[in-house]
Amino acid sequence: xxxxxxxxxxLREAPSDAEIVSHKLLLRAGLIRKLAAGxxxxxxxxxxxxxxxxxxxxxEMDRAGAIEVLMPALQPPEIWQxxxxxxxxxxxxFKVKDSSQREWYLxxxxxxxxxxxxxxxxxxxxxxxxxxxxxxxxxxxxxxxxFGLMRAKEFIMKDAYSFDTTDDGAMASYKKMYDxxxxxxxxxxxxxxxxxxxxxxxxxxxxxxxxxxxxxxENDVAFCEACGYAANIEKATSGIPKTAAREIGAAVExxxxxxxxxxxxxxxxxxxxxxxxxxxxxxxxxxSKVILILVRGDDQLxxxxxxxxxxxxxxxxxxxxxxxxxxxxxxxxxxxxxxVPADVKVYADERLQGANDMTTGANEDGFHFKNVSxxxxxxxxxxxxxxxxxxxxxxxxxxxPLKIRRAIEVGHVxxxxxxxxxxxxxxxxxxxxSRKPSxxxxxxxGVTRTLQAVIEQGNDKDGVIxxxxxxxxQVCITPLSVVPESEPMKLAEKFYAELTARGVDVILDDRxxxxxxxxxDADLVGFPIRLALGEKSLLKGEIEVKPRNGAVxxxxxxxxxxxxxxxxxxxxxxxxxx
RNA sequence: CGGAGCGUAGCUCAGCCUGGUAGAGCACUUGCUUUGGGAGCAAGACGUCGCAGGUUCGAAUCCUGUCGCUCCGACCA
Numbered sequence: 001x002x003x004x005x006x007x008x009x010x011l012r013e014a015p016s017d018a019e020i021v022s023h024k025l026l027l028r029a030g031l032i033r034k035l036a037a038g039x040x041x042x043x044x045x046x047x048x049x050x051x052x053x054x055x056x057x058x059x060e061m062d063r064a065g066a067i068e069v070l071m072p073a074l075q076p077p078e079i080w081q082x083x084x085x086x087x088x089x090x091x092x093x094f095k096v097k098d099s100s101q102r103e104w105y106l107x108x109x110x111x112x113x114x115x116x117x118x119x120x121x122x123x124x125x126x127x128x129x130x131x132x133x134x135x136x137x138x139x140x141x142x143x144x145x146x147f148g149l150m151r152a153k154e155f156i157m158k159d160a161y162s163f164d165t166t167d168d169g170a171m172a173s174y175k176k177m178y179d180x181x182x183x184x185x186x187x188x189x190x191x192x193x194x195x196x197x198x199x200x201x202x203x204x205x206x207x208x209x210x211x212x213x214x215x216x217x218e219n220d221v222a223f224c225e226a227c228g229y230a231a232n233i234e235k236a237t238s239g240i241p242k243t244a245a246r247e248i249g250a251a252v253e254x255x256x257x258x259x260x261x262x263x264x265x266x267x268x269x270x271x272x273x274x275x276x277x278x279x280x281x282x283x284x285x286x287x288s289k290v291i292l293i294l295v296r297g298d299d300q301l302x303x304x305x306x307x308x309x310x311x312x313x314x315x316x317x318x319x320x321x322x323x324x325x326x327x328x329x330x331x332x333x334x335x336x337x338x339x340v341p342a343d344v345k346v347y348a349d350e351r352l353q354g355a356n357d358m359t360t361g362a363n364e365d366g367f368h369f370k371n372v373s374x375x376x377x378x379x380x381x382x383x384x385x386x387x388x389x390x391x392x393x394x395x396x397x398x399x400x401p402l403k404i405r406r407a408i409e410v411g412h413v414x415x416x417x418x419x420x421x422x423x424x425x426x427x428x429x430x431x432x433x434s435r436k437p438s439x440x441x442x443x444x445x446g447v448t449r450t451l452q453a454v455i456e457q458g459n460d461k462d463g464v465i466x467x468x469x470x471x472x473x474q475v476c477i478t479p480l481s482v483v484p485e486s487e488p489m490k491l492a493e494k495f496y497a498e499l500t501a502r503g504v505d506v507i508l509d510d511r512x513x514x515x516x517x518x519x520x521d522a523d524l525v526g527f528p529i530r531l532a533l534g535e536k537s538l539l540k541g542e543i544e545v546k547p548r549n550g551a552v553x554x555x556x557x558x559x560x561x562x563x564x565x566x567x568x569x570x571x572x573x574x575x576x577x578x
Numbered sequence: 579c580g581g582a583g584c585g586u587a588g589c590u591c592a593g594c595c596u597g598g599u600a601g602a603g604c605a606c607u608u609g610c611u612u613u614g615g616g617a618g619c620a621a622g623a624c625g626u627c628g629c630a631g632g633u634u635c636g637a638a639u640c641c642u643g644u645c646g647c648u649c650c651g652a653c654c655a
Contacts, residue, residue: 010616011588011589011590011605012589012590012604012605012616013589013590013604014589014590015589015590016584016590016591016647017647017648018648019648019649034647036646037646037647037648085655089655091653091654092654092655108655109655111655138655140654140655142653142654143579143652143653143654144651144652144653146648146649151654157655159655199655200654200655218654316652317652409654412655414655442655480613480614481613513613513616514612514613514614514615514616514617515613515614515615516613516614516615516616516617517615517616517617518614518615518616519614519615519616520615520616521616523615524616532614535614536614537614544614
């Protein structure tokens with residue numbers, strides 16, 4: 001490709017609405033342009049990288065035995081009602097109406113469609129297992145699009161859905177995808193690692209996310225360097241000990257705490273009740289039912305765990321008015337010892353099991369109880385792990401301290417079980433003649449997000465540093481004179497032809513620009529290898545070969561093509577084991 | 579949806595407080611010079627100051643509404 005024939009609108013300054021480095025570079029390097037919040041056009045260079053990522057994904061999905069299909073973006077609401085997700089996924093569904101006022105959903109994912117297909121087309125165990133995948137635009141009514149392609153209203157996702165006859169088969173399918181994902185991210189040059197994850201409204205009971213460490217990520221991951229344990233903070237557990245039991249003390253005693261409405265205030269003079277001897281009582285509304293949550297004063301409730309453990313679709317903190325209506329006191333004086341309505345369930349964090357000599361609100365503004373023994377004085381409906389793990393806690397597996405870091409989620413694999421196949425009647429006849437629902441799994445990769453993650457991970461002050469495997473072009477030839485028939489231009493054309501013939505992706509910067517401009521642009525876009533052809537070095541019979549992230553080398557012109565091919569071979573695409 | 583902020587040239591932004599001629603840098607066009615890391619000089623083109631209403635002799639500037647965008651939070655398959 002000749003630079004002047006394509007469109008590479010580089011920017012010296014980033015538009016002010018770009019916040020993080022990868023978003024700025026996507027715009028500055030001329031890869032994408034924003035049409036509206038969370039909605040982007042891919043320019044020629046951005047599209048080339050996107051296609052390369054897609055190609056890698058296709059190769060690895062095909063290698064793993066998955067088969068490609070293409071499902072519609074327009075989906076009828078009926079199948080979403082059938083699966084139950086019309087309700088549970090309501091908030092992210094894009095809904096459109098056609099001219100006859102019929103409603104459609106724009107696909108945020110395709111469990112319903114593929115399961116409907118399987119229900120119609122798969123009748124026998126002989127047809128299983130199957131794994132269908134597609135790469136297509138997806139739509140989510142994100143309440144707050146952010147960070148360019150990271151969280152967009154429209155984005156490209158690879159989604160795959162496996163169907164098996166047995167749970168073991170489903171597990172094997174899951175493992176294949178897990179391994180394929182590992183290879184995919186390695187090939188696109190991303191340091192991504194799998195972590196245990198919550199399943200959210202997708203459902204199912206077993207799940208891993210593939211995470212790219214990055215400070216700008218929107219997820220926290222807890223991990224143990226000693227034993228390799230890693231989990232999304234929404235799911236992570238630790239080996240932190242339960243609250244130490246003391247001697248069973250006297251009966252519960254009320255004491256005045258005027259104006260004290262925080263854990264911290266109660267921990268100070270004159271009360272001096274340490275946070276770890278307090279019970280924090282939280283009022284929540286789970287699917288429109290009021291519930292009480294008890295966690296230790298120095299712990300934070302993990303809402304994802306709460307939803308997962310209680311099976312609620314939606315949980316939210318109660319308003320102060322709802323608290324008063326339920327317990328008769330405002331937040332800050334709440335407790336579960338007295339005045340808990342019979343129909344209000346009380347869920348307590350396991351760390352409180354056996355705790356006594358605790359202090360908690362008295363459900364009377366300005367008063368607390370002390371000497372509370374949780375099992376003696378509080379009617380706990382159920383014990384769950386509900387707290388959020390913090391850095392430094394002992395790993396639940398090996399006891400070494402856990403660390404926490406930010407990460408970008410680029411892939412997610414789920415074992416779904418029969419949730420969708422049962423609801424949408426995706427059944428098959430087994431060997432013994434019995435009809436069974438297929439055991440499913442689903443597997444997503446955020447393709448556009450992966451592209452941005454590559455940039456977030458590979459950049460310096462001058463611009464993008466692409467892995468060879470996904471760079472828009474592998475080599476940029478930069479003649480410092482573009483006068484036709486000039487020595488630099490003639491050689492540039494020759495290298496262009498030869499490298500192209502050898503299967504290398506080359507762009508020739510034939511713009512009549514000053515060298516500085518061309519070099520700056522080449523660095524900004526981040527082509528992995530740059531060939532500079534200037535009068536000075538040509539007089540010595542040399543050209544300049546410069547890897548984007550390495551040192552300049554001068555090479556005899558006759559050896560230049562081989563030098564480039566060697567660089568590509570040395571730093572090239574990770575060749576995954578078959 | 580709650581909180582905060584911003585909409586002025588293609589991009590980054592000044593001007594607004596204290597109403598009166600719409601500006602700078604970069605980018606763009608032409609010419610000359612320059613030519614190994616975002617050149618110099620000269621000339622030029624580019625604006626319904628987001629939109630609508632109001633106040634005023636007069637509004638980019640003050641007021642009201644509205645739309646869009648960004649950030650924090652809720653949310654996040």
